Amino acid sequence: MDRYNVQQAISDWYQINKRDLPWRGISDPYKIWLSEIILQQTRVNQGLSYYLKFVAVYPNVDSLASAKEDDILKLWQGLGYYSRARNLLAAANQIVKQKEFPASYKELLKLKGVGEYTAAAIASFAYEEPVAVVDGNVYRVLARIFGISTAIDSSTGKKEFLEIANSILNKQDPSTWNQAIMEFGALQCIPKSPNCSTCPIHTECFAFNNDRIDALPYKKGKTKQQVRHIYYYFTRFNEQTIIKKRPAKGVWGGLFEFPALEVNHEIPIDKAIAHIKSELEISEDDFKVVLVQEPMKHILSHRIIYCSFIELELTQFNYKNGHNWIVIPLNQLHNYPVSRLMEKYISNI
DNA sequence: TTCCCGTACT
DNA sequence: AGTACGGGAA
Structure with missing residues (x-):
């Protein structure tokens, strides 16, 4: 599998198929951070209206930092994973305490509620730092194209996928590339019945060629209720x-x-x-x-x-x-x- | 009913 | 390493 071909095909696909979203094409790290916290474990369609509400009420990190927890939770109501809202407030206060917005992957990681994925997303989108994002979409796209059957919910799997993601990262334009591969996973290489017939790289895709589409990515754990x-x-x-x-x-x-x-x-x-x-x-x-x-x-x-x-x-x-x-x-x-x-x-x- | 999705905590 | 944390869409 030629990584350059894959990268080129997904980039081309993105230019044609990308959605116009309010956090795209901006470089304000505050808005990018806010959007990424909202989008954790959340689909774009569900998070969009919340993002618009938050930006309208809290247009910058100072206004957010001075908000009351209950007000933030009220705005967050219905979105789930409520610790994200409380961490958002805590992180806003961390940021305000510092002189400027954390401007590197390493600094971003120190923020409450910001893990590896979100730090990479903000660092690449806002600062063009060449760090690969690995979210659920990226796991799926990489697992299928390259035929990686390592469990994505194991530590070895996480390490392996991060390495592959970094090896295919376009270091000339990490921001566009990271968004491209995630958008590709969200719209084209979707979990169920992916649109392989219209996929620009299906001839090179391991899962497509080996009838492994439903089996990849592989996950071992199921949480019991x-x-x-x-x-x-x-x-x-x-x-x-x-x-x-x-x-x-x-x-x-x-x-x-x-x-x-x-x-x-x-x-x-x-x-x-x-x-x-x-x-x-x-x-x-x-x-x-x-x-x-x-x-x-x-x-x-x-x-x-x-x-x-x-x-x-x-x-x-x-x-x-x-x-x-x-x-x-x-x-x-x-x-x-x-x-x-x-x-x-x-x-x- | 099943599946999807990042981080923090233990 | 394993598990708690929500809500909506398929």
Whole structure:
């Protein structure tokens, strides 16, 4: 396989097929960084509107650094992997503390939330540093063209693919090349049923010639899903409700939600209500159960969540803060960042 | 239902 | 080295 031919073919393909995206053709490292954090584990179509919102609200790193975590999380709401949002704020503060934006792969790596891929992306796009990006697209393209069957989720695989990516990197124009190979993976050499018939290099592609398209890239690990049951209690009293902020670590870190009973095994709904009653320290006369929602099934990559919402009307409520509860007016609920699961329920209130 | 995608933490 | 972390599209 001639690497130069492959490089030339993908570069030519890119000039014709590249999408016009707002973070392309710019050199502002702040906007490039922002776009890359948003695009981690996220497809362009899903991330685009978030990028536009963020650039509009936070046009530069100083404005971002002075933002409040909850405001950033609110803007991030629905995008998933919420530690990215908290790391974004932390990194903005790292950057502001320094005199100028980190301007090399090595310096960029020191930023929170910036790993090997993102550091290479920013360094090449903003500064033309000749470092190869290796993202999911690059793994797929290289594995198929060159017939690399080393697992991409092993350390030897990561090393091997990085070496190949660097060997095929166009050092004269690393920025365009890195974007070209990723775009090629995102639009042409796609995971399922890639468009081989219109591919400019299918005659040279190992996977195409050896019927290995579906087998490459090879991945060994599958994350197992853990079942979890959540019983949220949505309390109402005097047009107010109770919410709390999730801890930074774990699922939906930093997001807000109704107080909940979160357990590994299903429990009868009256047991859940009894638990809620004791946690609220209320007696039988102080509340009535208005509604018990049919359990909703919510799936994350690593978790299967069965979630019940229990709506309670309180006639009396003594606020004690052993639970870090936040009492808010009902009409303020929409100002707090919440998970998709919470959002689905709230939108029907 | 299955698959996809980078970083941090342990 | 292995695993936690979300949401949407195929």
